[in-house]
Amino acid sequence: QVQLQESGPGLVKPSETLSLTCTVSGGSINNYYWSWIRQPPGKGLEWIGYIYSSGSTNYNPSLKSRVTISVDTSKNQFSLKLSSVTAADTAVYYCTRGYGGHGYWGQGTLVTVSS
Amino acid sequence: QSVLTQPPSVSGAPGQRVTISCTGSSSNIGAGYDVHWYQQLPGTAPKLLIYGNSNRPSGVPDRFSGSKSGTSASLAISGLQAEDEADYYCQSYDSSFVLFGGGTKLTVL
Numbered sequence: 402q403v404q405l406q407e408s409g410p411g412l413v414k415p416s417e418t419l420s421l422t423c424t425v426s427g428g429s430i431n432n433y434y435w436s437w438i439r440q441p442p443g444k445g446l447e448w449i450g451y452i453y454s455s456g457s458t459n460y461n462p463s464l465k466s467r468v469t470i471s472v473d474t475s476k477n478q479f480s481l482k483l484s485s486v487t488a489a490d491t492a493v494y495y496c497t498r499g500y501g502g503h504g505y506w507g508q509g510t511l512v513t514v515s516s
Numbered sequence: 517q518s519v520l521t522q523p524p525s526v527s528g529a530p531g532q533r534v535t536i537s538c539t540g541s542s543s544n545i546g547a548g549y550d551v552h553w554y555q556q557l558p559g560t561a562p563k564l565l566i567y568g569n570s571n572r573p574s575g576v577p578d579r580f581s582g583s584k585s586g587t588s589a590s591l592a593i594s595g596l597q598a599e600d601e602a603d604y605y606c607q608s609y610d611s612s613f614v615l616f617g618g619g620t621k622l623t624v625l
Contacts, residue, residue: 436614445518446554446562446605448614459612495561500614501607502552502567509561 403428405496405507413490413514419483423496423507430454430477434500437470437481439492440509447492451500452479459500486514519544520606520617527623533594536620538606539587546587549609553582553591556603556619565604566591598624 409421423435437449450460452470460468464483472479483490491514497503521539528534538551545551551569554562564573566582569589581592589608593600601624606617 438616445619446607446616448616451614461613501550501609502564503554503562503607504564504567504573506561506563 403498403505405498405505407494407496407507407510409510409512411511411513413486413512414516415487415514416485419481419486419490419512419514421481421494421496421510421512423479423481425477425479425498430472430474430479433498435470435472435479436497436500436503438495438497438503440495441489441492449481449483449494488514490514518618519610519615520608522604522606522617522620524618525621525623527625528593528596529625530596530598532596533592534596534622535593536591536604536606536622538589538591538608538617540589540608540615541587544587544608544610544615545584545589547610551582551584551589552607553580553589554605554607555600556605558602562605593622596624600624 404426406424413419431454434451436451452458467484469482493509493511495509496507498505553566555565556562569584570582579595604620
């Protein structure tokens with residue numbers, strides 16, 4: 402059974418860079434798309450972007466200038482970097498498999514942007 | 517403001533049937549892109565409920581069904597149960613971008 406686990410700091414200061422890693426277990430990261438999705442407290446889901454195992458990416462246009470998603474197939478991990486964060490970036494961040502019809506999700510990790 | 521429009525809330529009594537709509541446009545749902553549906557119970561990650569407009573993953577009861585027509589899609593839940601109380605999200609695409617609806621809160625009366 403494929404499992405995903407997000408890891409990274411739960412608190413980030415304004416203007417700094419948010420960095421999260423998703424570790425995939427129970428299956429290979431190869432030959433799949435992998436996504437990051439976030440959910441601000443009390444609000445809906447927002448797609449951040451996805452990466453294919455080969456490294457090709459696609460990002461939400463509203464976040465594109467600040468987002469980088471990368472993959473490390475040797476570690477079965479993929480990562481998210483979001484730069485110049487503000488309080489509006491406070492959210493639960495989920496890593497998922499696929500770029501639609503996401504059947505596998507991590508449990509989510511709350512990242513708070515605050516000084 | 518989401519590109520895919522869902523009603524903020526719906527409600528129904530146990531045993532009843534409810535539907536949740538997801539309205540898009542000619543550049544997303546109307547362009548032929550698939551629609552997927554997710555159920556999110558309080559404090560948990562979303563769970564895939566319907567994929568490819570009308571398909572249920574293994575383990576999802578057949579009380580849940582999906583359909584798509586034109587620029588809209590619908591999720592129907594029959595035989596409503598208390599455990600169905602949750603937030604529901606539709607998801608589709610616009611070109612290569614992923615879109616989510618704003619979500620619908622289902623209350624079981």
